[in-house]
Amino acid sequence: MRIILSGAGGAMGRTTIATVKNHPEHVIVAGVDKFADPSSFDFPVYDSFAKVTEKADCIIDFSVKAALKGILEYAVKNDVPVVLCTTGYDSDDTAAIKAAAAKVPVLMSGNMSLGVNTLIKLVKEAAKALSGADIEIIEQHHHNKADAPSGTAKMLLNAAKEIRGELTPVYGREGIVGKRRPEEIGVHAVRGGSIVGKHEVMFILNNEIVTLKHEAESKAVFSEGALRAAAFLTSSPAGLYSMSDVLK
Ligand SMILES: NC(=O)c1ccc[n+]([C@@H]2O[C@H](COP(=O)([O-])OP(=O)(O)OC[C@H]3O[C@@H](n4cnc5c(N)ncnc54)[C@H](O)[C@@H]3O)[C@@H](O)[C@H]2O)c1
Known part of the structure; x- marks a missing residue:
């Protein structure tokens, strides 16, 4: 899978980069992080989704609720499934997520383990x-x-x-x-x-x-779950999914 990693410079972003290195079948083609230093990654990292030009099979997001709008706009415009692992969404965010899920596969889970x-x-x-x-x-x-x-x-x-x-x-x-x-x-x-x-x-x-x-003994359990969820979405139709769908 070609992955866009949102929140690439955060604690979970860094853990996900390390986890992906253990899976040769996956590659991170781009990252998005508003505040990270792009020179500290071995893939291109942008401060906004509007600047991403790489083709990807899925987005994995571990960032902040403020990033949601840009992620969903990109996912719908480019027809890319998205795994939303960020927490703290409010009812407006949830409505925006449901609207996007009518067009592309979206999985949202407060815990990926x-x-x-x-x-x-x-x-x-x-x-x-x-x-x-x-x-x-x-x-x-x-x-x-x-x-x-x-x-x-x-x-x-x-x-x-x-x-x-x-x-x-x-x-x-x-x-x-x-x-x-x-x-x-x-x-x-x-x-x-x-x-x-x-x-x-x-x-x-x-x-x-x-x-x-x-x-949870290591943050890697969340990254492993996110990868599993992303793989599930790449063969699923548009809709809103949870981890229980992946585990079925
Ligand atoms: N679902 C799960 O299983 C699970 C597990 C762990 C963490 N989380 C959630 O993932 C999120 C990230 O956790 P973390 O510990 O990595 O946090 P963190 O603060 O270490 O990382 C967040 C990253 O997002 C970046 N960021 C801030 N504003 C942004 C914006 N507007 N656009 C793009 N990037 C932006 C920051 O620069 C930072 O690098 C939190 O909401 C946390 O609760 C979920």
């Missing part, structure tokens, strides 16, 4: 089996992470809500918060050091607790 996508399935099973449990989500990430809660925590929240529609998120707790209501689902963000990503979902009953937990 196989393990987390399995965790999501297990959360749904536990929410069914332990229907009266108090559920709390705790996520932990490195101190450079810009958004909270993480995209993965939101996916876990949505998985629990799919089974128990009454659940209402409570983001952190402070002050005299009163008695916990059964429909609350707590969501807590820990930030520090170099934590790659940890997610825990606690199902708390009287006298027993079930905790489902995933730990």
Whole structure:
């Protein structure tokens, strides 16, 4: 696959460059990064998608929400599938993504790892089996992470809500918060050091607790997942996909 890497100079961009080197069947033909130094790459890197001239089979994006418009315009104009790994999109962004997905294949996932996508399935099973449990989500990430809660925590929240529609998120707790209501689902963000990503979902009953937990040990799991998703999109029709479609 010929890949355009968006956010090439970021932590995930650099990890993806290293991951692609382990896959001789793939090559990065161009990168886009508004702030990176182009001389530090062995492929051309532009500060905007409007300047890309290379032909590609897919775009992999690990950048920022502000880059979305340029990515989608390029993908639709050039008929190139796009894997959106960036997190923190709002409802306007999601509407723009859906509109683009009517024309080209788009995969969006707050977490590209196989393990987390399995965790999501297990959360749904536990929410069914332990229907009266108090559920709390705790996520932990490195101190450079810009958004909270993480995209993965939101996916876990949505998985629990799919089974128990009454659940209402409570983001952190402070002050005299009163008695916990059964429909609350707590969501807590820990930030520090170099934590790659940890997610825990606690199902708390009287006298027993079930905790489902995933730990990413290396950022490479996300790049590997992004490559797998990109390969999936190159043989898929236009539409909006998630990692669960790739794993089916
Ligand atoms: N889906 C997943 O599995 C997954 C995994 C890890 C990270 N992420 C997400 O990927 C994104 C990037 O993470 P990171 O840790 O590499 O961040 P980072 O801050 O290290 O890198 C972001 C890069 O984007 C560049 N950039 C900033 N504005 C830009 C613009 N307008 N156009 C193009 N490039 C621009 C920056 O210069 C930087 O190099 C975040 O949203 C993060 O949450 C997702």
